[in-house]
Amino acid sequence: MTYMTPFTTWIDLKDGTIPKAASVQTQQLSDMRGLFADRQAEVALLAQNPLIYRVYNATNNAKEEGQLLYSTTVIYPGEVGDEYFMTKGHYHAKGDRAELYYCLQGEGYLLLQTPEGEINAQAMAPGAASYVPPYWGHRTVNTGLSNFVFLAVFPADAGYDYKTIAERGFAALIVAKNGQAQVVPNPNYLARV
Numbered sequence: 001m002t003y004m005t006p007f008t009t010w011i012d013l014k015d016g017t018i019p020k021a022a023s024v025q026t027q028q029l030s031d032m033r034g035l036f037a038d039r040q041a042e043v044a045l046l047a048q049n050p051l052i053y054r055v056y057n058a059t060n061n062a063k064e065e066g067q068l069l070y071s072t073t074v075i076y077p078g079e080v081g082d083e084y085f086m087t088k089g090h091y092h093a094k095g096d097r098a099e100l101y102y103c104l105q106g107e108g109y110l111l112l113q114t115p116e117g118e119i120n121a122q123a124m125a126p127g128a129a130s131y132v133p134p135y136w137g138h139r140t141v142n143t144g145l146s147n148f149v150f151l152a153v154f155p156a157d158a159g160y161d162y163k164t165i166a167e168r169g170f171a172a173l174i175v176a177k178n179g180q181a182q183v184v185p186n187p188n189y190l191a192r193v
């Protein structure tokens with residue numbers, strides 16, 4: 001038996017970055033075309049192409065059963081129309097894989113939905129440990145004025161299904177109404193038949 005060597009990854013708690021990250025993914029608005037509900041606002045804002053979020057992947061662990069992966073996500077503050085900056089959102093390719101999000105900074109929501117379109121929204125602020133149960137699609141939304149930062153820990157073989165969300169969207173949007181976050185139905189949502 002060859003044992004893997006234990007290790008520690010340091011997260012900079014000032015800004016949620018992982019200085020020695022194995023990899024970093026940057027998502028600008030142009031990487032998220034069609035995901036925001038207000039298409040006109042999206043097209044108008046594309047001229048500036050703002051940075052929406054970054055993911056700092058802590059490790060290169062093998063993507064196999066038994067291993068974990070973990071990362072921090074930093075979502076910057078802003079809105080497209082009245083919809084807050086958010087992640088693309090995904091189901092896990094292996095749908096039965098769960099995940100834990102732990103909020104480090106800022107305020108926002110974990111928005112979840114079942115494949116049948118049932119919605120659940122968990123408010124997050126520093127200290128919130130929010131559970132993504134098996135089979136729930138998930139997206140995070142920054143509803144504050146500063147960066148929204150959380151740590152995600154998930155099975156290394158979970159994988160990503162982005163296509164379902166890209167094609168059908170989420171059944172709910174999180175929008176600013178008089179400066180307050182509100183969960184409202186998504187008029188563009190394409191329910192499964």
Ligand code: F6R
Binds near residue numbers: 073087139
């Ligand atoms: C991994 C996970 C998070 C997200 C990250 C970015 O399963 O849920 O690490 O990958 O918050 O969101 P997406 O992947 O939707 O762009």
Ligand code: ZN
Binds near residue numbers: 154
């Ligand atoms: Zn996930």
